Every structure is written in C-alpha cells, then in structure tokens.
Amino acid sequence: MARYKHIDTSPRFLAVDLLKQLLPGTFEHALNQLLDHDFDLSD
Numbered sequence: 001m002a003r004y005k006h007i008d009t010s011p012r013f014l015a016v017d018l019l020k021q022l023l024p025g026t027f028e029h030a031l032n033q034l035l036d037h038d039f040d041l042s043d
Contacts, residue, residue, distance in 0.1 A: 022029045035041070
C-alpha cells in the first residue's frame with residue numbers, strides 16, 4: 001500500500017518591504033522618487 005504524505009497547500013504570507021527593494025540608480029527608484037516627491041498628484 002502506498003504511503004502518501006499530506007502536502008500543506010495553505011498560502012504562506014511573507015513580510016515584504018518594498019522600499020528595501022528600490023535600489024538607488026534604477027529606473028524604479030527614479031520613478032518612485034518622481035511620483036512620491038516631485039509630481040503633484042492632488043488634482
């Protein structure tokens with residue numbers, strides 16, 4: 001008889017800090033800087 005192992009398929013949540021993923025000098029960092037500090041998006 002086969003001995004199947006139960007596989008837990010419940011989702012796992014990982015803490016992600018998006019600001020730590022923005023590396024200075026990259027396009028993503030420049031875009032984040034423009035949208036957060038330079039452009040007035042209040043209209």
